[in-house]
Each structure stands twice: as C-alpha cells, then as structure tokens.
Amino acid sequence: MTSGAIYELLSTSGGARLGKLTTGHGVVSTPAFMPVATQGSVKTLTTDEVSDLGAHILLANAYHLYLQPGVDVVKGLGGLHRFCRWDKPILTDSGGFQAYSLGSGSKVSDDGITFRSHIDGSSHYLTPESAVRNQVDMGVDVAMCLDQCIAFEATREQVQQAMDRTHRWAERSKSAHEQGAAPGQSLFGIVQGGLHADLRRESAEHITALDFDGYAVGGLGVGEGKGPMYEMTELTTAMLPAGRPRYLMGVGSPEDLVEGVASGIDLFDCALPTRVARNGSLFTAEGRVDITHKRFQDVTGPIEEGCDCYACQRFSAGYVRHLFKAREILGLRLATLHNLRFILRLMEGIREAIEVDGFDAFRREFLGSYVPTDQEARLEQKKRWVAARGVPTEC
C-alpha cells in the first residue's frame, strides 16, 4: 500500500544486478554501499564530505537516535535529513540488531524488546509499532522492520522461534507503517532463518508475501564464516522478487560486497570500513594494511598508489602513520576518507562492470588480488572477545 521507493532493474550480469532506487530524496544507483551514520554522523566526517566521497544513501540507527537526542528532538530540528544536513536518501535500522549486539542489556518477548540504555542504564521498550513510528517520525526514506537477530550458534529451535517472531513483527510493522508513513516513505522486510536453508526459504516466502518495498537478508555476518554467509545470501536472494531491492544487512568487507553483488544483492551497509579505519587498518587492492606498522614510517608515497581519495592525493603514508602514532584526530579522518572512498569506488567499479556485462571478469580480477583477512584467526579472536565481555551467544 505504501508508495515508497521504486526500484528499477536496469540490467544484469551473471547474478549481479544494476538498478535504480528512486526515493523522495533522490535516486540511488545500485548495487550501493550505505556508509553507516549510526548516530546521524559518519564518525569523523561531515555529510558534505561523505557526499563528496560518492555516497548516495546513508544508514542511521533509529535506536541510537531514539535514546539520544530523542525522536522528538530530531523531529523538532527539522527531521533527520535537516538535522544532519544530508539531503539524499536515508535508511534507518530499527534497533532490532541492538537486541543482539547489546547482549544481556536487552530482553526479547513476543510483544517487543526491552533495552537497557547503554548511555544511562535506563529501561526502554521497543515494539514493531514504536520502531516504525520512530523511523517514520524522523522522516527517513527507508525504514526497517523490527526483527530479531540471533547468534549463528543458536539451536535450530531458537532460530525458528526468532524467525517466527520476526514474521509476526513484520506484519505488525507493515500495518504500523501503512497507518503512519508519509508518501514516499518505504518499509523493508527482513528475512531471517539463520543458517538453515529450509528456514531461510520459509522466511523469504513469508516476508515476500507481505509485499514490502524491499527485502533485507538479516542475521548474517555475525561470525558464521564466509562460506555459510555466501551460501545463505545466494539461497535467499533466489527467493526474492526481482522487481524489489535486496539489502544484505551489516555486510561487508570488500570481498563480501563483491560476493554479495554476485548473489544479486543491491544494498549493503557496514560499520567495518569506518571502524577499521579508526583503528589504523586501511583497504588496498591487495588487502588490508595496518598503517601503524613501522614500515610505513618513511614511506613518501600514498597509502595506496592510484587511489583518488583526499588522503592519498594529498598526504604520504608516512604522514598518516605519524598522525596515528601521535594520536592526532586527523589520522582518523584521513583513514576514514580513504576506506570509504575505497569501498565506494569499488561499488562504482562493480556498477560499471555490470553495465557492460563484465561483472564475472571484474569479480575474478578483484578477488584474484585482494587477500581477505584470515578467517580462523578471526573466529578465535571473536571467541576471546566474547569470553572477555561475557556477551551471551543467544538472545
């Protein structure tokens, strides 16, 4: 019933799709990456800078903005677009993921999610209805249904329970949206089902039957490993209608973006490029490099030869390393500019390749030179991290 974002499939190449997503705040060429502006800000950058990097749509988080400064405050300041001075499309996450990522700070029931604010410890209650209202009230272009994300280690029964709940919440989200959304505001449904192929299929069937403006693949990129993630993505997109955009939530790394596109994904968002940048890890065509390593001390060339980002055009790798070692804020900014530009340039390359039906070659070439970080080391790290923080693996 919503007359939200309109998706137009322009062409395909292999499994990859070139498309156009038209929203009330402009057009997004897909496949697209949405820089993450959780609290209405892509950390360290202004929206003008993000725009100059070539981003056409931002992701913000309704949960964070609801806690601080509050939905009414954002609304009072002219809505989210005006608030952060971004006149292009904005998609918001509902806060469903935080029930998962905040671990014991939240509790899920059939009716909704009880959160303990990470800011002041106060208790907050989020329902599918209130989550949609929050997003709509802030004036975002694309709202996400409240869903329940679950750890990949969860039992099948737990996954199914979370999935069923997500389905019921999707229905409630949809009615709430139909009642409260302004023209031009979209709502995307989210497919869950963990790593179970049959549950993924069941979820895709259920969610698409509700007829959303777009569909997201949720619950992936949470430590399950590349193989299962790609497999589930591929399997899920195959179940989604070609005429609607598909969004792989929370993914990803450069290699994940390429693989996601190959599986027919149109939209991505990920905190990885910006977070990793702030920790000194920078993308190059050969993989990630740690700019704080001493070997960069005397490097006069840019972080990456041939990169058109501001940091690479203007400064030596040695200077960027110095900024990190000296803990100068500028280092974080330059690193963020570089990583985001790398990702957005990658998306540009992907789109161009699809347009000339050369995506498979592009994919082979990119993955041939890009060396992802070691997966085993990553899983081990994750275990230690979880153990150290006491984050539960189930909701």
Place this chain on the structure above:
RNA sequence: GGAGGGGUGGGUGAGUGGCUUAAACCACCAGACUGUAAAUCUGGCGCCCGGAAGGGCUUCGUAGGUUCGAAUCCUACCCCCUCCA
C-alpha cells in the same frame, strides 16, 4: 674540595633478602574488528630448544664478598645529578 641523592630490561620507572626474568606504562612485533556501547580490543616482547606443556642458559653500573638464597646487605671502583664552597 664538602654534603647529599642516584645508577634496574629499547625508554620512563616500581621493586630494598626468597613468591623476581624483575610491576606498570611507552615503544616495538603480530592479530582482530561486518544492520558501530569501539580513536577499541587481544596476544607477544632476554637468549636457546619445543606446537604446547616445559626445559636449559643469562640478567638489575663494574668487580669482589656475606648468605642455604642477593636487584635488594657489605666493600672497592666507575659514572650521573643536586646543593654548598
């Protein structure tokens, strides 16, 4: 010349008889970060063998000594700092 203080691993610096191969921080090395509670976190860091457990060797200015046992106590020497002259 006199009086006092001090010399500890790459650096700062804790430690005054055994639990000390020696805290902590920095530097250095390696790693992680995927719908952002993250400018964060984790490991390593004398040498040799080992995957590890562990084992061997060598360490607190230098040289002696006391002691079952010394970075810690004693003696001598070398060096540094402060104040007075």
